[in-house]
Every structure is written in C-alpha cells, then in structure tokens.
Amino acid sequence: xxxxTHAGFIVASYALCAxxxxxxxxxxxxxxxxxxxxxxxxxxxxxxRAASGFGSTRKS
Amino acid sequence: xxxxxxxxxxxxxxKTSFILAWSPVLKLIAENLTIDRGGRRVFQDLSFTxxxxxxxxxxxxxxxxxxxxxxxxxxxxxxxxxxxxxxGGQADRLPxxxxxxxxxxxxxxxxxxxxxxxxxxxxxxxxxPADVFAGKTVAPLEALELLxxxxxxxxxxxxxxxxxxxxxxxxxxxxxxxPIWLMDEPTSALDKASEKQLLxxxxxxxxxxxxxxxxxxxxxxxxxxxxxxxxxxxxSEIAPQEMLS
Amino acid sequence: MTGWAxxxxxxxxxxxxxxxxxxxxxxxxxxxxxxxIPFGVGPDLNLLARIGPAILWIGALLATLLGLDRVFQADRxxxxxxxxxxxxxxxxxxxxxxxxxxxxxxxxxLVIAAPLLAIFLNxxxxxxxxxxxxxxxxxxxxxxxxxxxASLTVSLRRGGLLxxxxxxxxxxxxxxxxxxxxxxxxxxxxxxxxxxxILCALTLIAAVVGPVASAxxxxxxxx
Amino acid sequence: xxxxxxxxxxxxLRLVHVVLPWLTGLCVLAFAAGLxxxxxxxxxxxxxxxxxxIMYIHVPAAWLCMMCYTVMSISSIGTLVWxxxxxxxxxxxxxxxxxxxxxxxxVTGSLWGKPMWGTYWVWxxxxxxxxxxxxxxxxxxxxxRTMEDPIKAGKAAAVLTLVGALNLPIxxxxxxxxxxxxxxxxxxxxxxxxxxPDILWPLLVMAIAFTLLFFVLHLMAMxxxxxxxxxxxxxxxxxxxxxxxxxxxxxxxxx
Numbered sequence: 009x010x011x012x013t014h015a016g017f018i019v020a021s022y023a024l025c026a027x028x029x030x031x032x033x034x035x036x037x038x039x040x041x042x043x044x045x046x047x048x049x050x051x052x053x054x055x056x057r058a059a060s061g062f063g064s065t066r067k068s
Numbered sequence: 069x070x071x072x073x074x075x076x077x078x079x080x081x082x083k084t085s086f087i088l089a090w091s092p093v094l095k096l097i098a099e100n101l102t103i104d105r106g107g108r109r110v111f112q113d114l115s116f117t118x119x120x121x122x123x124x125x126x127x128x129x130x131x132x133x134x135x136x137x138x139x140x141x142x143x144x145x146x147x148x149x150x151x152x153x154x155x156g157g158q159a160d161r162l163p164x165x166x167x168x169x170x171x172x173x174x175x176x177x178x179x180x181x182x183x184x185x186x187x188x189x190x191x192x193x194x195x196x197p198a199d200v201f202a203g204k205t206v207a208p209l210e211a212l213e214l215l216x217x218x219x220x221x222x223x224x225x226x227x228x229x230x231x232x233x234x235x236x237x238x239x240x241x242x243x244x245x246x247p248i249w250l251m252d253e254p255t256s257a258l259d260k261a262s263e264k265q266l267l268x269x270x271x272x273x274x275x276x277x278x279x280x281x282x283x284x285x286x287x288x289x290x291x292x293x294x295x296x297x298x299x300x301x302x303x304s305e306i307a308p309q310e311m312l313s
Numbered sequence: 314m315t316g317w318a319x320x321x322x323x324x325x326x327x328x329x330x331x332x333x334x335x336x337x338x339x340x341x342x343x344x345x346x347x348x349x350i351p352f353g354v355g356p357d358l359n360l361l362a363r364i365g366p367a368i369l370w371i372g373a374l375l376a377t378l379l380g381l382d383r384v385f386q387a388d389r390x391x392x393x394x395x396x397x398x399x400x401x402x403x404x405x406x407x408x409x410x411x412x413x414x415x416x417x418x419x420x421x422x423l424v425i426a427a428p429l430l431a432i433f434l435n436x437x438x439x440x441x442x443x444x445x446x447x448x449x450x451x452x453x454x455x456x457x458x459x460x461x462x463a464s465l466t467v468s469l470r471r472g473g474l475l476x477x478x479x480x481x482x483x484x485x486x487x488x489x490x491x492x493x494x495x496x497x498x499x500x501x502x503x504x505x506x507x508x509x510x511i512l513c514a515l516t517l518i519a520a521v522v523g524p525v526a527s528a529x530x531x532x533x534x535x536x
Numbered sequence: 537x538x539x540x541x542x543x544x545x546x547x548x549l550r551l552v553h554v555v556l557p558w559l560t561g562l563c564v565l566a567f568a569a570g571l572x573x574x575x576x577x578x579x580x581x582x583x584x585x586x587x588x589x590i591m592y593i594h595v596p597a598a599w600l601c602m603m604c605y606t607v608m609s610i611s612s613i614g615t616l617v618w619x620x621x622x623x624x625x626x627x628x629x630x631x632x633x634x635x636x637x638x639x640x641x642x643v644t645g646s647l648w649g650k651p652m653w654g655t656y657w658v659w660x661x662x663x664x665x666x667x668x669x670x671x672x673x674x675x676x677x678x679x680x681r682t683m684e685d686p687i688k689a690g691k692a693a694a695v696l697t698l699v700g701a702l703n704l705p706i707x708x709x710x711x712x713x714x715x716x717x718x719x720x721x722x723x724x725x726x727x728x729x730x731x732x733p734d735i736l737w738p739l740l741v742m743a744i745a746f747t748l749l750f751f752v753l754h755l756m757a758m759x760x761x762x763x764x765x766x767x768x769x770x771x772x773x774x775x776x777x778x779x780x781x782x783x784x785x786x787x788x789x790x791x
Contacts, residue, residue: 012586014651021590021647025597028640029749032633036756043763050770053219055777144395144535165401173392178684179331180324191320194401220775226684227775240396332684341674348667352714356659432646432657433667 102149123280128298134283178226203245211239325414339419365434366495382473404528443498457523464527566745573738594644604634612694624690629757635673661715
C-alpha cells in the first residue's frame with residue numbers, strides 16, 4: 009500500500025478524524041460515568057427516584 | 069417640601085441587668101448625618117450613639133429613609149454632611165469595614181455551590197481582630213448546620229428556595245467576626261421557625277459584645293434595644309437655607 | 314494577603330466557565346467576525362493576507378469589549394458588589410484581579426484561537442506568530458481599559474453597547490500599535506520591536522489607570 | 537419512525553440498552569470493511585493520485601453534518617409541535633456530535649486542498665458553507681449552555697435550529713453565488729473524479745459506517761442527557777426536602 013507523494017496529508021486527515029471520533033467517544037463515556045456517579049451519590053443520601061415525577065411510571 | 073425626618077431617641081426599652089466584661093467599650097457614634105439621593109434631601113442632622121451590646125431599631129413610615137440610613141452606615145451612600153465613628157474599633161479600618169450588611173439582596177451566586185459561596189465570603193471579607201471584637205466565629209459547614217441548610221452544602225445555590233438563600237446570606241455574618249450588624253428587614257422571606265433562629269443569632273451577637281442597627285416593622289424581641297424613630301418634620305423645623313436648594 | 318486574592322480569582326474564573334458563564338462566547342464571536350469579513354471583502358487570498366492582522370485585531374477588540382459589561386453588572390445585580398465595597402480590601406486590587414480573571418476566561422482563548430483563524434485569512438506562519446504575540450501583549454490592555462467602561466455603565470440597564478462606544482476611543486492606541494507590530498513582522502518598514510514594546514507599555518499603563526479609574530467609578534455608582 | 541414511540545425515558549433507556557451493542561458491532565464491522573476497501577481495493581485517481589483517499593472520510597463527514605442537522609431539525613419540530621418529551625434531549629445531544637463531524641469535514645477538506653491548491657484554506661463554496669454550519673452548531677451548543685432550565689433552553693434551541701434549517705439553502709445559494717462572483721473558474725472542481733464503481737463502493741460503505749457511528753453516539757449522548765436531567769431533578773428535590781438530620785439546636789425548617 010504505497011500512499012504516493014502526499015502520504016503525509018492522507019495520514020494526517022485520517023489521524024485527525026480518528027482523534028475527533030476518539031474524543032467524541034471519550035466525552036460520551038466520561039459523561040456517562042459522571043452522571044452515574046452523581047446518581048449513586050444522591051442514592052446514598054437517601055434521595056431515590058421512587059417518587060420522582062420525571063416521566064417514570066409506577067411499574068418501571 | 070422634601071421630607072427630612074429628624075430623630076427622636078427614645079430611651080432603651082428593656083435593659084438587661086447582666087454586664088459582660090467586654091474588651092474596650094465599642095461605641096458607634098453618628099453625628100448630624102445628612103444624605104442627598106437623586107437631588108432629594110433624604111434626612112438631615114440625624115445623630116445617635118449606640119453602645120456595645122445594644123440594638124438600635126429604626127422605625128418609621130415606608131420610604132422615610134430607613135434603608136438609606138443603613139446603606140449610609142454601610143458606607144455605600146456618600147455623606148452630604150455629618151460623620152460616623154466607631155470608638156474603640158480598629159484604628160486603621162473605616163467603620164463600615166467592621167460592619168456586616170444584611171440587606172434585601174442575598175449576594176448569592178447561583179452557579180456556585182452553597183459551600184463555595186460561603187467560603188468565598190469568609191476569606192474575602194476582612195475579619196475584625198479578636199482584641200477589638202471577641203465575637204465567636206463559626207466554620208462554614210457549622211454555620212450552614214446552624215441555619216438548617218447543611219444538606220444543600222454541595223448543591224448549586226440555584227436550587228435553593230428564597231428562604232434558604234436568605235439563610236445562606238445570614239450564615240455569611242457568622243463566618244467572619246465583625247462587631248456591627250446592619251440588618252434591613254431581616255425577617256422578610258423567613259418563616260416563624262427561622263425567625264426564632266434569627267433572634268437567637270442576633271441576641272448571641274449582642275451578648276458577645278456586638279452592635280446591631282436594624283430597620284424592621286415586626287417587633288423583634290431583642291435583649292437591649294433603643295428606638296430611633298424617623299418621621300417627617302413639620303415645615304417650621306426646616307432650616308431657612310434649605311428653601312434655596 | 315494573597316488568600317483572598319486567589320479566592321476572588323478562582324471564584325470569577327469558576328463563574329465564567331460554568332453554566333451561564335461567558336467564557337467561550339467571546340471566542341465564538343471572534344470566529345464569527347473573522348469569518349464574516351471575507352464574505353464582505355471577497356475571497357481574494359492576497360487581499361485577505363494583507364489585511365489579516367487588522368481583521369484579527371478588530372475581532373479581538375470587539376470580542377473583548379462586548380464581553381465586558383457583565384464583569385461588574387453581574388455582581389451589582391445580586392448585591393455582591395455592595396459587599397465587595399465593604400469587604401475592606403483595596404478596591405483597585407479587586408478590580409485588577411477581576412480583570413485578570415476575565416482576561417484568562419475570554420482574552421486568552423482569543424489569543425489561542427488566533428493562529429487557527431489566521432488560516433482562514435491565509436497568513437503565513439511568520440505573520441501568524443506575530444499577530445498572536447501582539448494579541449497576547451495587547452488583549453490585557455483591552456480588558457483593563459474596557460473595565461473602566463464597564464464600571465461606568467454598571468448601573469445602566471443596557472450598558473453593553475454604551476460601554477463599547479465609551480471605550481473604543483481609549484483602545485485605539487492599543488489597536489494601532491498592535492496591528493502595526495503585526496505588520497512590521499511581515500513587510501518590516503519598521504523593526505518589529507518598536508511598536509511591540511510601545512504596545513507592552515500601553516498594557517502596563519492600562520494596568521494602572523484601569524483599576525484606579527474603575528474603582529473610583531464603582532464607589533460613585535454604589536448609592 | 538417507531539424510534540419516537542419510546543416517549544417514556546425509562547423505556548427508552550431499556551431500548552438503548554438492548555440496541556446499542558448490536559449497533560456498535562455493526563458500526564465497527566462497517567468501518568473495518570470501509571477502511572480496507574478505501575485503502576486497498578480503490579484505485580488511485582489519474583489526476584490526484586492517492587490524495588483522493590481523503591475523500592473517503594471527507595465526503596461521509598460532510599454528509600453526516602447535514603444529516604445530523606436534519607435530525608436536530610426533526611427533534612426541534614418534535615419539541616415545538618408534537619411536544620415530545622425526548623425531542624429536546626435528542627436535539628441537545630446531537631449538537632456536539634454534529635459539530636465534531638463538521639470539524640472533521642473542514643479539516644479533511646483543508647488537508648485535501650493543500651496538495652491541490654497549495655494553501656490550507658480556500659474560500660470554496662462548499663467549504664465555506666460547512667464553516668458557516670460549524671458556527672451555527674457552536675452557537676446552538678452555547679445557547680444550550682447559557683440557560684439553566686433545560687425545558688426553556690430546549691424551546692429556545694428548537695426555534696434557533698428551525699430558523700437555521702430554513703436558512704441553510706439560502707446560505708448555500710448565496711455562498712455559491714458569492715463564490716462564483718469573485719472566484720475565477722481556475723479552481724479545480726472539488727467533487728473530484730467521476731464516480732467510478734470501484735471508488736463508489738468504499739464511499740458508500742464508509743458513509744454507512746459513519747451513519748452507524750452517529751446513531752451509536754447519539755443514543756449514548758441521549759442516555760447521558762436523560763441521566764443528567766434525573767440528577768438535576770433529584771438535586772432540586774434534595775434541596776427542598778427537609779433534611780431529617782438537621783442540627784438539634786435549630787427548629788425544623790418548615791420550608
């Protein structure tokens with residue numbers, strides 16, 4: 009697989025794309041961890057979702 | 069004619085008997101204060117002295133200038149005439165730098181957490197040294213606990229109710245020792261139970277040798293109070309040169 | 314002494330970064346201004362390269378000024394400003410620290426974004442470096458001078474635009490020496506250092522005049 | 537789409553939990569196939585040589601920013617017209633992903649342009665419109681960040697998104713016109729070679745891979761947004777709930 013004279017640009021653009029997608033994935037996973045930690049912290053303080061009105065139905 | 073109430077200093081109502089051994093006697097002296105706001109003479113030649121451990125209750129009709137008097141004592145309004153002195157206070161500090169102002173606005177930043185708000189004010193407001201005023205100081209968390217909002221310590225202040233914001237603002241007075249407390253309608257947005265708490269704190273401050281100047285309509289059961297009633301003077305009392313301005 | 318100064322700095326920084334804060338809005342405004350100009354001027358790269366430094370500087374000036382009206386007004390609205398006047402701390406120092414926090418939150422991102430935007434204006438690396446350096450030295454002056462306008466208009470409801478109008482004349486020297494320093498690096502009719510050092514001097518002067526004037530204006534605005 | 541019937545967040549989260557692993561698997565497969573094809577089977581371009589391979593990520597990324605904005609526009613209609621509770625969650629979580637894809641399209645476009653035109657940035661009609669789109673995405677994300685209450689922010693962002701959607705064709709047209717007005721025709725057309733099947737296939741596979749990636753990220757971001765709203769709701773309740781352990785000295789705050 010020879011990338012020809014402008015190989016640098018091809019590699020650069022794929023690398024930057026990989027970086028951006030990697031950044032997106034990291035952001036999503038990090039955000040999920042943060043929210044779950046906050047939820048656990050709230051649960052520890054005894055504030056559970058039992059009576060929360062946010063669209064949750066009784067049986068869920 | 070603009071109203072410019074002068075004062076009638078009625079004697080202290082209920083002087084408690086016990087005398088505490090306080091550090092050098094603190095005395096807040098105001099001599100013929102004169103304030104103009106927006107070209108209007110708010111009040112003129114208003115004088116009073118306030119001894120340590122007593123509370124000055126400022127009464128009078130709405131708009132008579134009670135809040136202006138408190139803001140003047142807080143150094144927020146420039147004096148047209150007269151002088152404010154704190155005898156026995158810190159020599160290199162102005163009187164209002166040894167004063168807490170508990171006004172209508174709570175100075176609470178919604179984006180910061182409750183604890184962050186409080187710890188900022190503890191380190192930002194310069195405390196009065198112990199030799200001048202031996203007021204007890206409380207750690208931030210303890211102050212929040214005292215006022216029943218400790219459970220919101222790590223929540224953003226935006227989530228607090230009006231009453232809770234008032235109590236956060238009140239806790240600011242507990243974390244930095246300053247002899248003078250200026251309290252403008254302190255009981256507004258507070259329920260009966262919190263009002264009781266407020267009285268305990270104010271009496272505690274008086275007991276430890278503090279001074280309080282409060283403008284209020286509800287009669288507060290403070291230990292030692294003197295009354296400053298502000299009323300509009302009848303025209304005869306106005307000095308002649310007043311007519312020209 | 315530095316305990317309270319550091320806390321004030323951290324508080325202001327936190328406020329501008331969190332929800333409702335104005336940290337990144339300045340950079341976005343900067344990007345918008347720099348992008349819009351070629352639509353007016355046309356996509357001719359040589360022309361853009363010639364006026365590139367001027368576009369970046371004017372964009373930075375506008376972004377700084379329009380972000381400044383909240384520096385004191387936010388505190389005045391909830392009563393914090395009153396308490397700061399009573400806190401017994403030197404007001405000039407308080408203003409300087411608030412300007413520093415505002416500069417780090419909005420000014421510094423502009424300097425960091427400048428090279429990126431210079432690509433849109435087809436600047437060569439040398440010109441890019443020069444503009445970024447001049448912006449680094451000049452944007453603090455813009456913030457400090459703008460603080461004077463902010464403190465003057467703190468009690469007005471819609472002070473933002475008036476602030477810009479009041480302060481633009483004061484900021485013209487900074488703009489002139491900023492752009493000429495950047496241009497000097499490219500066409501060097503005059504050595505780069507001369508206008509650049511004057512620019513640094515202007516910033517130092519602003520660091521003194523700004524806080525003193527703002528503190529005075531804030532005291533008058535209190536009642 | 538059946539997808540929107542899951543109005544109830546809890547059921548939606550359960551759906552995400554079920555669908556996500558499959559989507560991720562498919563996405564990884566598609567990327568593997570796409571990358572292999574674009575590097576090995578696709579021929580070089582007679583004029584541009586190998587730099588044409590950048591097209592295999594540039595064009596899908598450009599398609600994706602348009603598709604993402606479309607998803608946000610539909611969500612905005614969902615917020616304003618159908619009052620769908622999850623619509624603003626979808627719009628808010630799609631914005632950063634859209635911005636990232638737009639950034640990718642810009643970067644790859646610029647890197648592709650360097651060997652051809654000698655400079656990183658040319659005010660070419662398509663690149664410029666994508667740049668304007670990036671500013672709109674960043675503006676939307678800033679609007680989301682400045683409003684505290686998510687419901688109010690949702691409505692405001694929905695209005696801005698729809699207004700933006702209406703303006704996109706106008707912007708596209710005016711930029712093209714502005715471009716032809718100033719630009720001598722010397723610029724090599726951006727869309728590259730005529731689409732030869734060997735080149736078309738990798739492009740399609742990569743487009744599918746990018747679309748799958750978008751849906752994976754979008755679902756995960758929506759899940760995070762739902763969790764964030766639950767945290768906020770619980771914290772509001774925590775603040776107002778009278779804390780049983782209040783200090784003995786103070787009376788029970790009857791808030």
